[in-house]
Amino acid sequence: MRYIEPHAHMVSRTTDDYERMALAGCAAVCEPAFWASFDRSSPAGFFDYFSQLTEHEPKRAAKFGLKHFCWLCINSKEAEDVKLAEEVIALIPQFIGRKNVLGIGEIGLNKNSRNELRVLEMQVEVAAKYNQLILVHTPHLEDKLKGTRLILDVLKNDQRISPERVIIDHVEEHTVEMVLDCGMWAGMTLYPETKCTPARAIDILETYGSERIWMNSACDWGVSDPLAVPKTALEMKKRGHLAKAIENIIFSNPKKFLRQSLNFKL
Amino acid sequence: MLALQLLAEESVLYCGGKRMTKQQILDLYFLDARHKLIEIAAFLDRAERATGKEDFRLKSFRAALAKLDGKKKNRAKNVLLTFSDPTTKPIAKAAGKGAVGGYSKTK
Numbered sequence: 042m043r044y045i046e047p048h049a050h051m052v053s054r055t056t057d058d059y060e061r062m063a064l065a066g067c068a069a070v071c072e073p074a075f076w077a078s079f080d081r082s083s084p085a086g087f088f089d090y091f092s093q094l095t096e097h098e099p100k101r102a103a104k105f106g107l108k109h110f111c112w113l114c115i116n117s118k119e120a121e122d123v124k125l126a127e128e129v130i131a132l133i134p135q136f137i138g139r140k141n142v143l144g145i146g147e148i149g150l151n152k153n154s155r156n157e158l159r160v161l162e163m164q165v166e167v168a169a170k171y172n173q174l175i176l177v178h179t180p181h182l183e184d185k186l187k188g189t190r191l192i193l194d195v196l197k198n199d200q201r202i203s204p205e206r207v208i209i210d211h212v213e214e215h216t217v218e219m220v221l222d223c224g225m226w227a228g229m230t231l232y233p234e235t236k237c238t239p240a241r242a243i244d245i246l247e248t249y250g251s252e253r254i255w256m257n258s259a260c261d262w263g264v265s266d267p268l269a270v271p272k273t274a275l276e277m278k279k280r281g282h283l284a285k286a287i288e289n290i291i292f293s294n295p296k297k298f299l300r301q302s303l304n305f306k307l
Numbered sequence: 308m309l310a311l312q313l314l315a316e317e318s319v320l321y322c323g324g325k326r327m328t329k330q331q332i333l334d335l336y337f338l339d340a341r342h343k344l345i346e347i348a349a350f351l352d353r354a355e356r357a358t359g360k361e362d363f364r365l366k367s368f369r370a371a372l373a374k375l376d377g378k379k380k381n382r383a384k385n386v387l388l389t390f391s392d393p394t395t396k397p398i399a400k401a402a403g404k405g406a407v408g409g410y411s412k413t414k
Contacts, residue, residue: 181405214384215388
């Protein structure tokens with residue numbers, strides 16, 4: 042089976058993971074900018090990170106025949122310091138023209154604070170100005186419902202943003218419907234402990250359909266599984282989903298969304 | 308129009324176009340669900356045996372358990388809603404970065 046991993050933080054993973062993903066049928070991996078599990082002390086740290094995402098990580102992926110794409114932003118966990126965020130956001134335009142950049146992401150909210158919201162709006166402005174796709178991180182656990190509502194309000198109120206060019210990630214049963222109702226794409230993250238299990242992700246597909254939905258592993262430095270997408274495909278097979286329907290979810294759907302960026306070429 | 312409907316249906320085809328039967332679902336998931344239910348029961352027993360005061364997390368956990376009762380539908384969604392912050396205004400400042408899984412003012 043072939044699949045696209047539309048959300049993986051490969052800078053946190055080993056080379057062995059690239060090999061395992063390639064063996065499992067991965068055709069491309071897409072890496073949003075995110076929190077490194079510690080706060081970076083200066084914009085220079087982000088300059089280096091954006092260089093890593095646009096120059097070095099594609100080379101590491103290419104050794105295993107994998108295409109590597111990325112998204113740029115300052116994440117919501119480092120957004121409480123608005124001055125730092127402004128300086129980091131000012132760095133982004135010089136990287137947007139690089140050939141593996143898909144858009145702005147993963148922007149969003151974490152604890153749903155005013156400063157996080159302000160930084161989200163600043164980055165939506167960059168996406169609008171440079172006509173970029175948007176990938177949104179929704180908050181964790183008890184903060185997800187409120188954060189998803191606040192994020193959708195920001196995006197719906199900006200007439201420059203086309204909903205079909207936005208993916209709202211980490212949806213669960215209580216947020217997926219409101220995202221799809223807005224005309225945006227929904228991402229289901231497959232985690233062993235939080236977010237969706239493979240069984241629940243398939244429940245959501247069977248309940249809400251498979252249009253404008255993708256699945257991702259969001260593998261990073263925490264408890265996560267870089268093979269979560271192919272494992273969920275196997276679970277779909279066990280549940281009797283046809284091969285065409287499985288390929289639709291793990292390959293055709295992410296391709297359909299991502300090719301809205303001229304840089305996404307397989 | 309018919310073609311569009313067929314395409315939409317095709318996108319969610321499973322079991323040759325039919326939903327799995329209750330028997331098939333039980334065969335696939337019953338033991339796993341039974342295991343998780345016993346883990347929950349043991350967790351509640353463990354928390355009850357422990358010393359000291361409980362906090363809002365256990366309260367929200369019990370409120371969520373009530374959503375499993377009877378013939379109610381959308382149980383997963385309702386459990387998640389029980390654990391969620393229902394307020395709508397942004398907070399003044401993020402005190403930290405983490406989430407704990409339950410809403411501190413669960414009624």
